[in-house]
Every structure is written in structure tokens, then in C-alpha cells.
Amino acid sequence: MLHAVNLTKKYQEHLALDDLNLSIEPGDIYCLLGANGAGKSTTINLFLNFIAPTSGKAVIDKFEVTENPQATRKLIAYIPENLVLYNELSGLENLEYFVGLAGMKYHQEQLVGFLKEAGLQVEAYKKRVKAYSKGMRQKVGVAMAIAKRAKVLLLDEPTSGLDPKASNEFSELLLRLSKQNVATLMATHDLFRAKETGTNIGIMKSGKLVEQLSTEEINHSDLEKLYLNHMSN
Amino acid sequence: MVNLNIRHELKLLSRNFWFVSLSLVLVLLCLYAGHNGLKHYERRTADQQEALAAQQAKEQLIKEVALTLSKGEEHPNAYRLSPMNLAISTGRLGTMPATQMSKLAIGQSDLYTHQLKIALNEDLATLSFNELNNPVQLLFGNFDLAFVLTYLVPLIIIAFTYNLRTRELESGRLKLLASNPIKINLWLLQRFIIRYFFLLLILTAILLATVLIARTGFSMQLLVFFLLTYAYLAFWFAISYLANLLGRSSARNAVSMLSLWILLVLVVPTVINQAANTVYPMPSRVKLLNEIRQTKKELSKEQNKVLDEYLRNHPELISNKGENAYGYWQGYFASQELTEKRLAPLIERFDAQLAKQQRWVNAWGILSPAVMFHDGATRLAGTSSAHYEQFKDYVRSFSLNWRAHFMPFVFKNEMLGLQELDNLPEFQFRSRSRTAGVFMNISVLLVFSALTVIWGLALEGKRQLI
Numbered sequence: 001m002l003h004a005v006n007l008t009k010k011y012q013e014h015l016a017l018d019d020l021n022l023s024i025e026p027g028d029i030y031c032l033l034g035a036n037g038a039g040k041s042t043t044i045n046l047f048l049n050f051i052a053p054t055s056g057k058a059v060i061d062k063f064e065v066t067e068n069p070q071a072t073r074k075l076i077a078y079i080p081e082n083l084v085l086y087n088e089l090s091g092l093e094n095l096e097y098f099v100g101l102a103g104m105k106y107h108q109e110q111l112v113g114f115l116k117e118a119g120l121q122v123e124a125y126k127k128r129v130k131a132y133s134k135g136m137r138q139k140v141g142v143a144m145a146i147a148k149r150a151k152v153l154l155l156d157e158p159t160s161g162l163d164p165k166a167s168n169e170f171s172e173l174l175l176r177l178s179k180q181n182v183a184t185l186m187a188t189h190d191l192f193r194a195k196e197t198g199t200n201i202g203i204m205k206s207g208k209l210v211e212q213l214s215t216e217e218i219n220h221s222d223l224e225k226l227y228l229n230h231m232s233n
Numbered sequence: 234m235v236n237l238n239i240r241h242e243l244k245l246l247s248r249n250f251w252f253v254s255l256s257l258v259l260v261l262l263c264l265y266a267g268h269n270g271l272k273h274y275e276r277r278t279a280d281q282q283e284a285l286a287a288q289q290a291k292e293q294l295i296k297e298v299a300l301t302l303s304k305g306e307e308h309p310n311a312y313r314l315s316p317m318n319l320a321i322s323t324g325r326l327g328t329m330p331a332t333q334m335s336k337l338a339i340g341q342s343d344l345y346t347h348q349l350k351i352a353l354n355e356d357l358a359t360l361s362f363n364e365l366n367n368p369v370q371l372l373f374g375n376f377d378l379a380f381v382l383t384y385l386v387p388l389i390i391i392a393f394t395y396n397l398r399t400r401e402l403e404s405g406r407l408k409l410l411a412s413n414p415i416k417i418n419l420w421l422l423q424r425f426i427i428r429y430f431f432l433l434l435i436l437t438a439i440l441l442a443t444v445l446i447a448r449t450g451f452s453m454q455l456l457v458f459f460l461l462t463y464a465y466l467a468f469w470f471a472i473s474y475l476a477n478l479l480g481r482s483s484a485r486n487a488v489s490m491l492s493l494w495i496l497l498v499l500v501v502p503t504v505i506n507q508a509a510n511t512v513y514p515m516p517s518r519v520k521l522l523n524e525i526r527q528t529k530k531e532l533s534k535e536q537n538k539v540l541d542e543y544l545r546n547h548p549e550l551i552s553n554k555g556e557n558a559y560g561y562w563q564g565y566f567a568s569q570e571l572t573e574k575r576l577a578p579l580i581e582r583f584d585a586q587l588a589k590q591q592r593w594v595n596a597w598g599i600l601s602p603a604v605m606f607h608d609g610a611t612r613l614a615g616t617s618s619a620h621y622e623q624f625k626d627y628v629r630s631f632s633l634n635w636r637a638h639f640m641p642f643v644f645k646n647e648m649l650g651l652q653e654l655d656n657l658p659e660f661q662f663r664s665r666s667r668t669a670g671v672f673m674n675i676s677v678l679l680v681f682s683a684l685t686v687i688w689g690l691a692l693e694g695k696r697q698l699i
Binding site for chain 1: 234237241244245404405408411413414420697699
């Protein structure tokens, strides 16, 4: 579903992403770990076609993103670290607008259903998002993914700054989407959440993918040791 | 996506405190400007009516004198029927009536005179009209609707559009938006077009209210005025669209847009005017007046000789009462014609230079949308410099008629009777319609807007927009 083939991004002399190769199949939750500047967000931006690769290609469902940006964006849902919505609008109105941009049209009841599925409290639907917590905004983001019927979920540190309960709720939502065969690529600093939620983990350092493993192969403490080991080398 | 964006923008704008507040301020400003225009129109019309009433009263008195004398009776004011009195003291009042549209654009009507007494002793060269006016001076000065539209509406457009993209970029929302299958420059263009039509609707409602308050009435000129306004708004929206696509921060966009506003509305018109003065310097007005005085002085010393020469050129004016029939005034008028002939090259140079300057300003005015808009508005309102030039030509032409009509009476020293009074030339100014020229201004503004938008669209793929 999601493939990086020799994907490289260079900014003048700085190599932001170095020959990345990875594959994420439907139902997989691939967690990219790494320090700031390791190339996690660059990878996501390349899949979103926000930046052009220097070499290699990013492929989503057989479409190369640079050649078919519109087709690939129809398949994608993206949730950044801070999901900034329109403060003047309610959660429901924000959902209606963003889903509308994706070319989807729903009745109010259906939109309410998506918000409910994403776990947003009923009383918040028609409240302006100005009053929303970060966790509530992330839930609207998940509702967008559900409504868009996205096949691919690109998440850029979505749980950063969330309290443990909200973070746990978010993980449960991801697992639910995974069961619906959504392929997820999540950049995160949260080792615990990566182990708990992910199916695969990749550790990045200085633009290189230095380690790839299945979450079933490793326990929490070994993952932490492995990560710290890579970071200290 | 259009319907979606329309509903979205409507929600955003209606819930935006500043947009609602500034719209209300705009309503108040326009209504106040309309009220000012109405007052100016009423004052100008009242002044003209007062002057015309005084003139009519004077003429009525003269007719009563003529009626008394026609009955063979005597009248103590019989002298009023002398050609000197009629041609000089009574004269004719040349007026340029205010149009209904002048309530919307006062233009030059408070700089130029729109009523003049035309008498036989007036020097055509020194009719009290101004020289070329600084376009900035023309734009400033009156708080009328044209002022609000020229100056304040672009600022309101800047306030509501300068950060349409950069705000999304800075907040990080642009990535969320761009993760959908949309083209950012097209999505942005849609938002601009929607906001343009919102403002256009609001402004149309305000303008209609102002038109009703100012009692302007509906006309072709009003319709073209609306089109001109829409084209002017389109220009500022297009510029802001491009600035949004090129800019990386809202602060920088705001500064760029305000700088552009200063450049296009204030600096360019001033530079055009200054350049006109440099390229086509005007002969000295003082020198012209000195020349007139000097020539008159010289000719007055040789008045008899001048009169002889004049009568040789105009044998039809020779009186059968012999040489004693001619006095001061006959000599004066004879020298007046000679003065004009001698000064003609100087005056023509003055007029030609002024015309060149005006042509320069008109040609380069294309560089400033504010000049294009204001010029169009005053053309429609009948208060443009072209209208006053036309009025000046009318006055000059009528002065010549007036003189030609009276000269036989003056030289033959004949009193005028009732019949002659009825046959006196009448001054009637008919303003030429300049609406057609305004379409050129509209076209230029629209072409600039279209080119700017095309430039913006061409940036897709060539510039990092996200």
C-alpha cells in the first residue's frame, strides 16, 4: 500500500533522507522513531508530496505521489502534531469542510456518526473548536480519516502533548482503523505507544533508517535499549 | 467545492468580529460620504440659482426700463439700455450645472469655478481657471464616495485578504488542507473570488443606500460607476492574491500590501505629476500676466492709432456720427482684440504645454489604479478636468459671440430696445458624455487584474506553496 523506494531528500548539502526503503501493507501500523531532525517528518512530507524527492520514489497504492498527487491524496488522511482547525467553526462544521475538500458529501447525521466513532463527546459536536482540548481536536482528525474512507493514515507525532488517557484513546482508534485495513505510518517519539500500537517499528537517525523490526519481536525495555543504543552511536 | 467554500467563507466572515465591525464602519463612512456629496451638490446648485436669480432680476429691471421707454415715457434708469451697461455691467452668467452623479464624486468642482460672469471687458486669456492639478490633490480633498472607494476600500480589502494563505501556513493548517485532493492556488483563488463577491454585494447594497440618501437617481452613468468600482476592487483582490502566493509570512504580506498601496495610490500619481512638470515645463503665469499688462499699456498709449487700424479691419462698425462718436470704450475694445492677437502665440504656448502635461498625466495614469478609478468616477460625475476644460471652451466661445454681438452697438453707440433684448445670445452649457472613455479605465483595471491572477496560477508547481 505504502512504499518508499530509495527515497532520498537533500537540501543543498544537508541529507534529510538517505535512501529510504520501506513497505507498509494494509492493516499495518508502522511507527517511525527517531530524534528531532532524523527524517521522520520529511518522510511523511514526501508521501504527502509537500516536498519533492531528490531521488527515489514514494508510492501509494501503485500511484507514484509526484506523478499523481491528486489521486494519492484521495487515499490519504493526515493528522499532524497540532491539528489546527477553524476556531470560528464547530467540530461538526470543521469535519464537514475538510471532508468536503476531499470531495465527500455527507448528511449531518452521518457526520455526527463519524465524530461519535472517533470518540468525541456528543456535547462537543456543535461547540466551536476554540474550546477544544488537543485530544478532542485529534479526534476530529480521526473522524476526518474515517469519513474520507482513507486507505492510508499519515500521522506526524499525533500523540505528542496528549495526556495518557487521550493518548490511549487515540491508540485504540488507530487499532480500530487498522482492523479496517488502513495502512498507517506514524512518526513518534513515544516508544511505549509505538510498541503498544504499532505492528512495525523503524528507527531513523540522520536521515537513515537504521533499524526495522516487528513489535512482536521485542519487549518495551529492549526497544528502549535498542533505541538509546542507536541514538548514542 | 465552490458551494462548500462559499458556505465556509460565509461562516468565517459572519463570525469574524473585525469583518462585521469594519463592514459597519464602511456603511457609516459611505453614508457620511454620500451625505457630504449631497450637501456639496445642494450648495453648488443653490449658489448657481442665487446667481441666476440675481442675473434675472437685473435683466427684468432692464426689460421694465425698455418697456417704459418703448411707450415713449422717460425713465431715470434709461442708461441701463446702453450697450456698455448691458455688455459689461450686466453681462451673462455662464454656469456649469452640477450633475446628479457629482454627489458621488465631487472631483474638481471645489477647485474649479463652475459659474462665471461673461462680460465684454473680460480678458479671455485670464479667465480664472487653474492649471494642471496634482493628481494627489485631486484624489484628496473631499470626503465623498469616490474618496472612500479610492482610499479606504483598498485598505479594507488588504485587511481581509493579506493573510488568507499565510495565516493557514503559519498555523500549520495549510498542510492539513493540502493533504486533500485540491490545488492550493486554485483553492486560494476561490476564497479570494468568494470574498470579492461578498464585498461586492455588501458594497453594492451600501452604494444603493448611498444613492438613495443622496437622491442621485438611476442612470447609465450610475451603472458604469458600479462597474468601475467592481473593476477597481478586482484589481486590489488580484494584487492581494498574488502577494499571498508569493509571501511567506503574514507580517511581510501586510507590509508589502501597504507599501504597494502607498506606491500606487500616493507615490505614483505624485511622480507622474512631477515628471509632467519636468518634461513639459509650463511658461511662467506671472510672465504671461506681465506681458498682458505691458501690451495693454503700450496699446493704450496709441489708442487712436489702434482704433483707426481696428476700424480699417472692421469697416462695418464705422459710425455715421463721425470721429467724435468714439470714446474710451471703443478704443479699449479695439486694443483688446489687438492685445489678444499679439499675445496669442504666448497663450497658445501656455495652452499647448498644459495640454501636453494633461496628456502625459492621462497616459501615465495607467500606472496607478487609484488614478484610473478616480478619473473614471469624475468623468461619470461630470467633475473631471476634461469637463472643466470643455466648460472653459464654452465660456471662451460664448465670450467671442457676446463681443461680436455687442460690437456694432458699442461702435454705433446705439441703445438697445425690447426686441434687441430678446435677441441677446443665451449661454447654455451642454456637457459632453464621457462614459465611453470610462470603459477604457475599466478594461485596463480588469486586464491588470486578469494578468495578476494568471501570474498567480502559473506559480503552481514552480513555487513552494505549502
